[in-house]
Amino acid sequence: xxxxxxxxxxxVTDAARPILETRGLTMRFGGxxxxxxxxxxxxxxxxxxxxxxxxxxxxxxxxxxxxxxxxTSGHVIYRGDDITGSHTHQIARRGIGIKTQVPSVFDxxxxxxxxxxxxxxxxxxxxxxxxxxxxxxxxxxxGVANRLVGQLAHGERQGVELAIVxxxxxxxxxxxxxTAGMTHEEVHRTTEMIRExxxxxxxIVVEHDMQFIKAIANRVTVFNQxxxxxxxxxxxxxxxxxxxxxxxxxxxxx
Amino acid sequence: MFNSMLKTFDFNSWNTRxxxxxxxxxxxxxxxxxxxxxxFTLLKVILFIAxxxxxxxxxxxxxxxxxxxxxxxAFFGLGGYVYxxxxxxxxxxxxxxxxxxxxxxxxxxxxxxxxxxGRLNDVYLAVVTLAxxxxxxxxxxxxxxxxxxxxxxxxxxxxxxxxxxxxxxxGFPDSLLWPDDKFYVAMALLILVYFGLRFLLxxxxxxxxxxxxxxxxxxxxxxxxxxxxxxxxxxxGGGIAGLAGFLLVTFNNFVxxxxxxxxxxxQIIMWVLIGGVGTLIGPMLGSLALLMLYNWLGTQNFxxxxxxxxxxxxxxxxFVLAVPQGLQPTAQMLxxxxxxxxxxxxxxxxxxxxxxxxxxxxx
Ligand SMILES: Nc1ncnc2c1ncn2[C@@H]1O[C@H](COP(=O)(O)OP(=O)(O)O)[C@@H](O)[C@H]1O
Ligand SMILES: [Mg+2]
Numbered sequence: 001x002x003x004x005x006x007x008x009x010x011x012v013t014d015a016a017r018p019i020l021e022t023r024g025l026t027m028r029f030g031g032x033x034x035x036x037x038x039x040x041x042x043x044x045x046x047x048x049x050x051x052x053x054x055x056x057x058x059x060x061x062x063x064x065x066x067x068x069x070x071x072t073s074g075h076v077i078y079r080g081d082d083i084t085g086s087h088t089h090q091i092a093r094r095g096i097g098i099k100t101q102v103p104s105v106f107d108x109x110x111x112x113x114x115x116x117x118x119x120x121x122x123x124x125x126x127x128x129x130x131x132x133x134x135x136x137x138x139x140x141x142x143g144v145a146n147r148l149v150g151q152l153a154h155g156e157r158q159g160v161e162l163a164i165v166x167x168x169x170x171x172x173x174x175x176x177x178x179t180a181g182m183t184h185e186e187v188h189r190t191t192e193m194i195r196e197x198x199x200x201x202x203x204i205v206v207e208h209d210m211q212f213i214k215a216i217a218n219r220v221t222v223f224n225q226x227x228x229x230x231x232x233x234x235x236x237x238x239x240x241x242x243x244x245x246x247x248x249x250x251x252x253x254x
Numbered sequence: 255m256f257n258s259m260l261k262t263f264d265f266n267s268w269n270t271r272x273x274x275x276x277x278x279x280x281x282x283x284x285x286x287x288x289x290x291x292x293x294f295t296l297l298k299v300i301l302f303i304a305x306x307x308x309x310x311x312x313x314x315x316x317x318x319x320x321x322x323x324x325x326x327x328a329f330f331g332l333g334g335y336v337y338x339x340x341x342x343x344x345x346x347x348x349x350x351x352x353x354x355x356x357x358x359x360x361x362x363x364x365x366x367x368x369x370x371x372g373r374l375n376d377v378y379l380a381v382v383t384l385a386x387x388x389x390x391x392x393x394x395x396x397x398x399x400x401x402x403x404x405x406x407x408x409x410x411x412x413x414x415x416x417x418x419x420x421x422x423x424x425g426f427p428d429s430l431l432w433p434d435d436k437f438y439v440a441m442a443l444l445i446l447v448y449f450g451l452r453f454l455l456x457x458x459x460x461x462x463x464x465x466x467x468x469x470x471x472x473x474x475x476x477x478x479x480x481x482x483x484x485x486x487x488x489x490x491g492g493g494i495a496g497l498a499g500f501l502l503v504t505f506n507n508f509v510x511x512x513x514x515x516x517x518x519x520x521q522i523i524m525w526v527l528i529g530g531v532g533t534l535i536g537p538m539l540g541s542l543a544l545l546m547l548y549n550w551l552g553t554q555n556f557x558x559x560x561x562x563x564x565x566x567x568x569x570x571x572x573f574v575l576a577v578p579q580g581l582q583p584t585a586q587m588l589x590x591x592x593x594x595x596x597x598x599x600x601x602x603x604x605x606x607x608x609x610x611x612x613x614x615x616x617x
Contacts, residue, residue, distance in 0.1 A: 164472075
C-alpha cells in the first residue's frame with residue numbers, strides 16, 4: 001500500500017498525519033498469536049491509553065514497535081517511514097522512547113550514572129551533567145542521586161527509568177504500566193507528569209488503573225487476545241458490552 | 255550481606271588512594287626491578303609481565319565489556335608470531351611490534367564483526383572463540399614443512415620459531431634491548447595499558463560498555479549500537495593480547511604453537527576468575543599467583559596418584575569456592591571494613607558512603 005505510506009494531502013493533511021501506524025502487525029510465538037493483525041494509528045500529540053487483560057499482547061505490541069521483537073509480519077510506520085526493519089537503537093534515535101513493564105535500568109550503577117548515560121547520547125559532556133541535574137530535580141530523584149539503582153524501592157526504580165527515557169527527549173513515548181508498584185502519592189505525581197510530558201510529546205500508556213486512565217486519556221484502545229477490540233473515548237469504552245465481557249469474564253481488575 | 259549488591263563500577267570516584275597505591279607499587283617495580291632481581295629472575299618477571307598483560311586483555315573485555323572470550327590466546331599467539339615473522343624479515347623491531355598489536359586487533363575486529371553483528375549469543379561466542387584458537391593451534395603445528403616460509407621466516411610447525419631477534423630501540427636498528435631494558439619496556443607498557451584502560455573506562459565509551467554489560471536491552475533502547483561497542487571492545491582486547499604476545503617473545507626469543515593451545519586458553523579464564531571479574535589488578539595478580547603456584551607445584555614430589563595437574567586443579571577449585579568474588583573484590587571488601595583509610599575519598603560532591611561502595615570501588 002504505497003499510496004498510504006506516502007499519504008500526501010489528498011488523503012490526510014499534514015496536521016492529521018499519524019505519528020505512528022501499524023499495518024497488519026502480527027507477532028507469533030509458536031502457536032501463540034500475541035499480536036494479531038493489528039492496524040493501529042495515532043495522531044501527533046495524542047495521549048493514547050492501551051488497556052486489556054493480562055496476556056492481551058500489550059507488552060508484545062510495544063516490543064514490536066521498538067524492534068525488541070522482530071514482528072512475524074506487518075509494518076510499523078513512524079512519521080510516514082517504514083521502521084519495521086530498523087534496529088532497536090535506530091528506532092530510539094528516531095525519537096521513540098520506552099519505559100518497559102519490568103523496569104529496565106542499570107541496576108549496578110547509581111542513579112546519576114543511569115541518567116548520564118541517556119543524556120550523554122545527545123549532549124556534550126559538560127551539557128550532560130547539567131541535563132542530569134535538571135531531570136533529577138524534575139523527577140524528584142535528587143535525594144537518591146548517588147544510590148545504586150538496584151537498591152531502590154520499586155516505585156523509585158520506575159522513576160529512574162522514566163527519567164532515563166525523558167532525558168532522551170523522545171517525540172513518542174511508550175509507557176508500559178508506569179504506575180505499577182507506586183504509592184498513591186507517586187501515582188498522583190506521575191499523572192501530573194504525564195500530562196506535562198504530553199505538551200511536548202505523543203504518548204501511548206498501558207495502564208490498569210481506571211482512575212488514572214480517566215485522568216489522562218481522551219482515547220482508549222482496548223486489546224484482547226492480541227487484537228484491537230474497541231477504540232473509543234473512555235466513557236464509551238466503559239459502556240461497551242464487549243469490554244465488560246472481556247474483563248468480567250476474566251475477573252481482571254482493569 | 256557482602257553478596258547483596260555490589261556496585262559494578264564506580265564512575266564518580268576515582269578512588270584516588272587505590273589508584274595512587276597501585277601506581278606507586280607499579281612504578282617502584284619499574285624503577286627498582288633490575289636492582290632487586292638477579293638476571294634470571296628479571297627474565298622470569300618479563301614472562302610474568304607478558305602474562306599479566308594477557309590477563310589484562312581478558313579482564314577488560316570480560317569484566318567490563320561482558321564478553322566471555324574463551325580464545326583470548328588466539329590474539330596472544332598471533333601477536334607472538336606476527337612479531338617473530340616481522341622482525342626476522344625486517345631486521346628491525348619497531349614496525350613488527352606495531353604489527354603485533356594491529357594485526358591481532360584487526361583479526362579481533364573481523365571476528366567481532368561476525369559475532370556481534372550476527373547476534374551470536376554468549377555461549378556460542380565462547381565456543382567460536384575457542385574454536386578459532388584451536389584451529390590456529392592446529393594450523394601452526396602443521397607448518398613444519400620447508401614450504402611454510404614467510405619471507406625469511408620459517409614457521410617450523412610444532413617446534414616453534416627460536417632465536418627470534420631482540421627488539422631494538424625505535425629508529426636505532428643496531429642498539430638492541432638488554433634484559434634490563436626489556437624489563438623496563440615491558441613494565442612501562444603494562445603500566446601504560448593499565449592506566450590507559452582505567453582512563454578509557456572513565457570516558458563515554460567506557461561507561462557505555464559497562465552499561466551494556468549491565469543491561470544490553472536498555473543500552474539499545476537509549477540508542478546505543480551495542481554491536482558496534484562490543485566489536486570495538488573486543489578489538490581493543492585483541493590488540494592488548496597481541497602486545498602481550500610480543501612481550502612473551504622478548505622473554506626467551508621463542509614462540510611456539512602452545513601459545514594457541516587449550517591449556518593456555520583455559521588458564522587465562524582462571525586468572526580473571528581468581529583475580530575477580532570486573533577488576534583489572536586482580537586478574538594480573540591472578541596470573542602471577544597461578545603461574546608461580548604451578549611452577550612451585552612442579553618442583554614438588556607428590557606421592558602416588560597425586561600429580562601436579564590434579565593438585566593445581568584442586569587448589570583452583572577450592573579457591574573459587576571459598577572466594578567466589580575473586581582476589582581483588584574480596585581484598586577491597588576486607589580493606590574497606592578493617593582499614594578506614596582505604597575508603598574512597600569524597601570528591602566533587604556528596605558521594606554517599608552507603609554500603610554499596612563496598613566491593614568494587616573502582617580499580
Ligand atoms: N517471548 C515470548 N515467548 C513466548 N510467548 C510470549 C513471549 N512474550 C509474550 N508471550 C505471550 O504473548 C502473550 C501476550 O503477552 P504480553 O504481551 O505480555 O501481554 P500483556 O502485556 O498484555 O499482559 C501472552 O500469551 C504471552 O504468554
Ligand atoms: Mg504487559
